[in-house]
Amino acid sequence: MLVLTGVMWFSSTSTTGAPQAAPGEPAETTEDVALAGLPESTTHDTIEAAPTDTARQQTTDGTVVHPPEMTPIFDAPDGTPIAKIGPEQLGDTWLPVIATRDGWSQVLLPSKPNGSTGWVLNADVVRDSTPYLIRVHLGARTIELVRDGQSLGEWPIGIGKNETPTPAGRTFLLGSFTDPDQEFSPVILPLGAHSDTLDSFGGGPGTVAIHTWPTSSVFGTRSSHGCIQVPEDALNHLTEVPLGTLVLVDQH
Structure with a gap:
């Protein structure tokens, strides 16, 4: 399980190309929404009013969005503001964008509970796309990296123990950072998912992450507190994947 204390945080640059404005958007804004009273959607927070993802194994077209400033999140298009990001x-x-409607985009959120979503106005965000998809197969205990529908590689992994299972569902690559206080992984890739059994771990909020491990004996086993342990070669490939890339975790 990911520990989010005592680490070096840094801003990772998207590698998906120059951001593009969404074409044909209605001239709507959310400037009048009062942000001060809204909870912030982060990996540390819970947004109880967030709609639940109802298609948790469905792929997307790769569209991702970036809020260039603090941006309101709604429970539906033209709905009630429930959070900010x-x-x-x-x-x-x-x-990652999982649905669109009349100038709005439904996105996966980094906050609890797992499967949280929200709607943002397209005029409030920058749009881009990623050709990648990460598939995690808990039954086979493998991770697969896909680009433009073609598999780039598949590797054995360590997954959560029975008492601290890796949560299945649709999530995304939330970040990338180094932590000089640990030696088990040169880079840690947190996801927008959390342990279903641990409210916190090591001072952090129970965020699930992808990282390497010093011994190969963990691969193919239930060995973690929920994180996905990968070989070094897999991590080298995954660190090239842009943030926001969809991660599908299934039981296959």
Whole structure:
């Protein structure tokens, strides 16, 4: 399980190319929304009013969005504001789009509970796209990296123990950071998912992450507190993947 204390946070630059404005958007804004009273959606927070993702194994077209400033999140298009989200999390904030409607985008959120979503106005965010998809197969205990529909590689992994299982569902690559206080992984890749059994771990909020491990004996086993332990070669490939990339965790 990821510990989010005593680490070096840095802003990771998207590698998906120059951001593009969404074409044909209605000239709506959310400037009048009072942000001060809204809870912030981060990996440390819970947004109880967030709609639940109802298609938790469905792929997307790769569209991701970035809020360039603190931005309101709604429970539906033209709905009620339920939270706000800022331009940085563990790196720049990039959220995968799972649905669109009339100038609005439904995105996955980094906050608890797992499967939390919200709607943002397209005029409030920068749009981009990622050609990548990360698939985690808990049954086979493998991780697969896909680009433009083609597999780039598949590696054995360590997953959560029975009492601290790795949560299945649709999540995303939330950030990338180094932590000089640990030696088990040169880079840690937190996801927008949390342990279903641990409210906190090591001072952090129970965020699930992808990272390496010093011994290969963990691969193919239930060995973690919920994190996904990968070989060094897999991590080298995954660190090239842009933030916001969809991660599908299934039981296959």
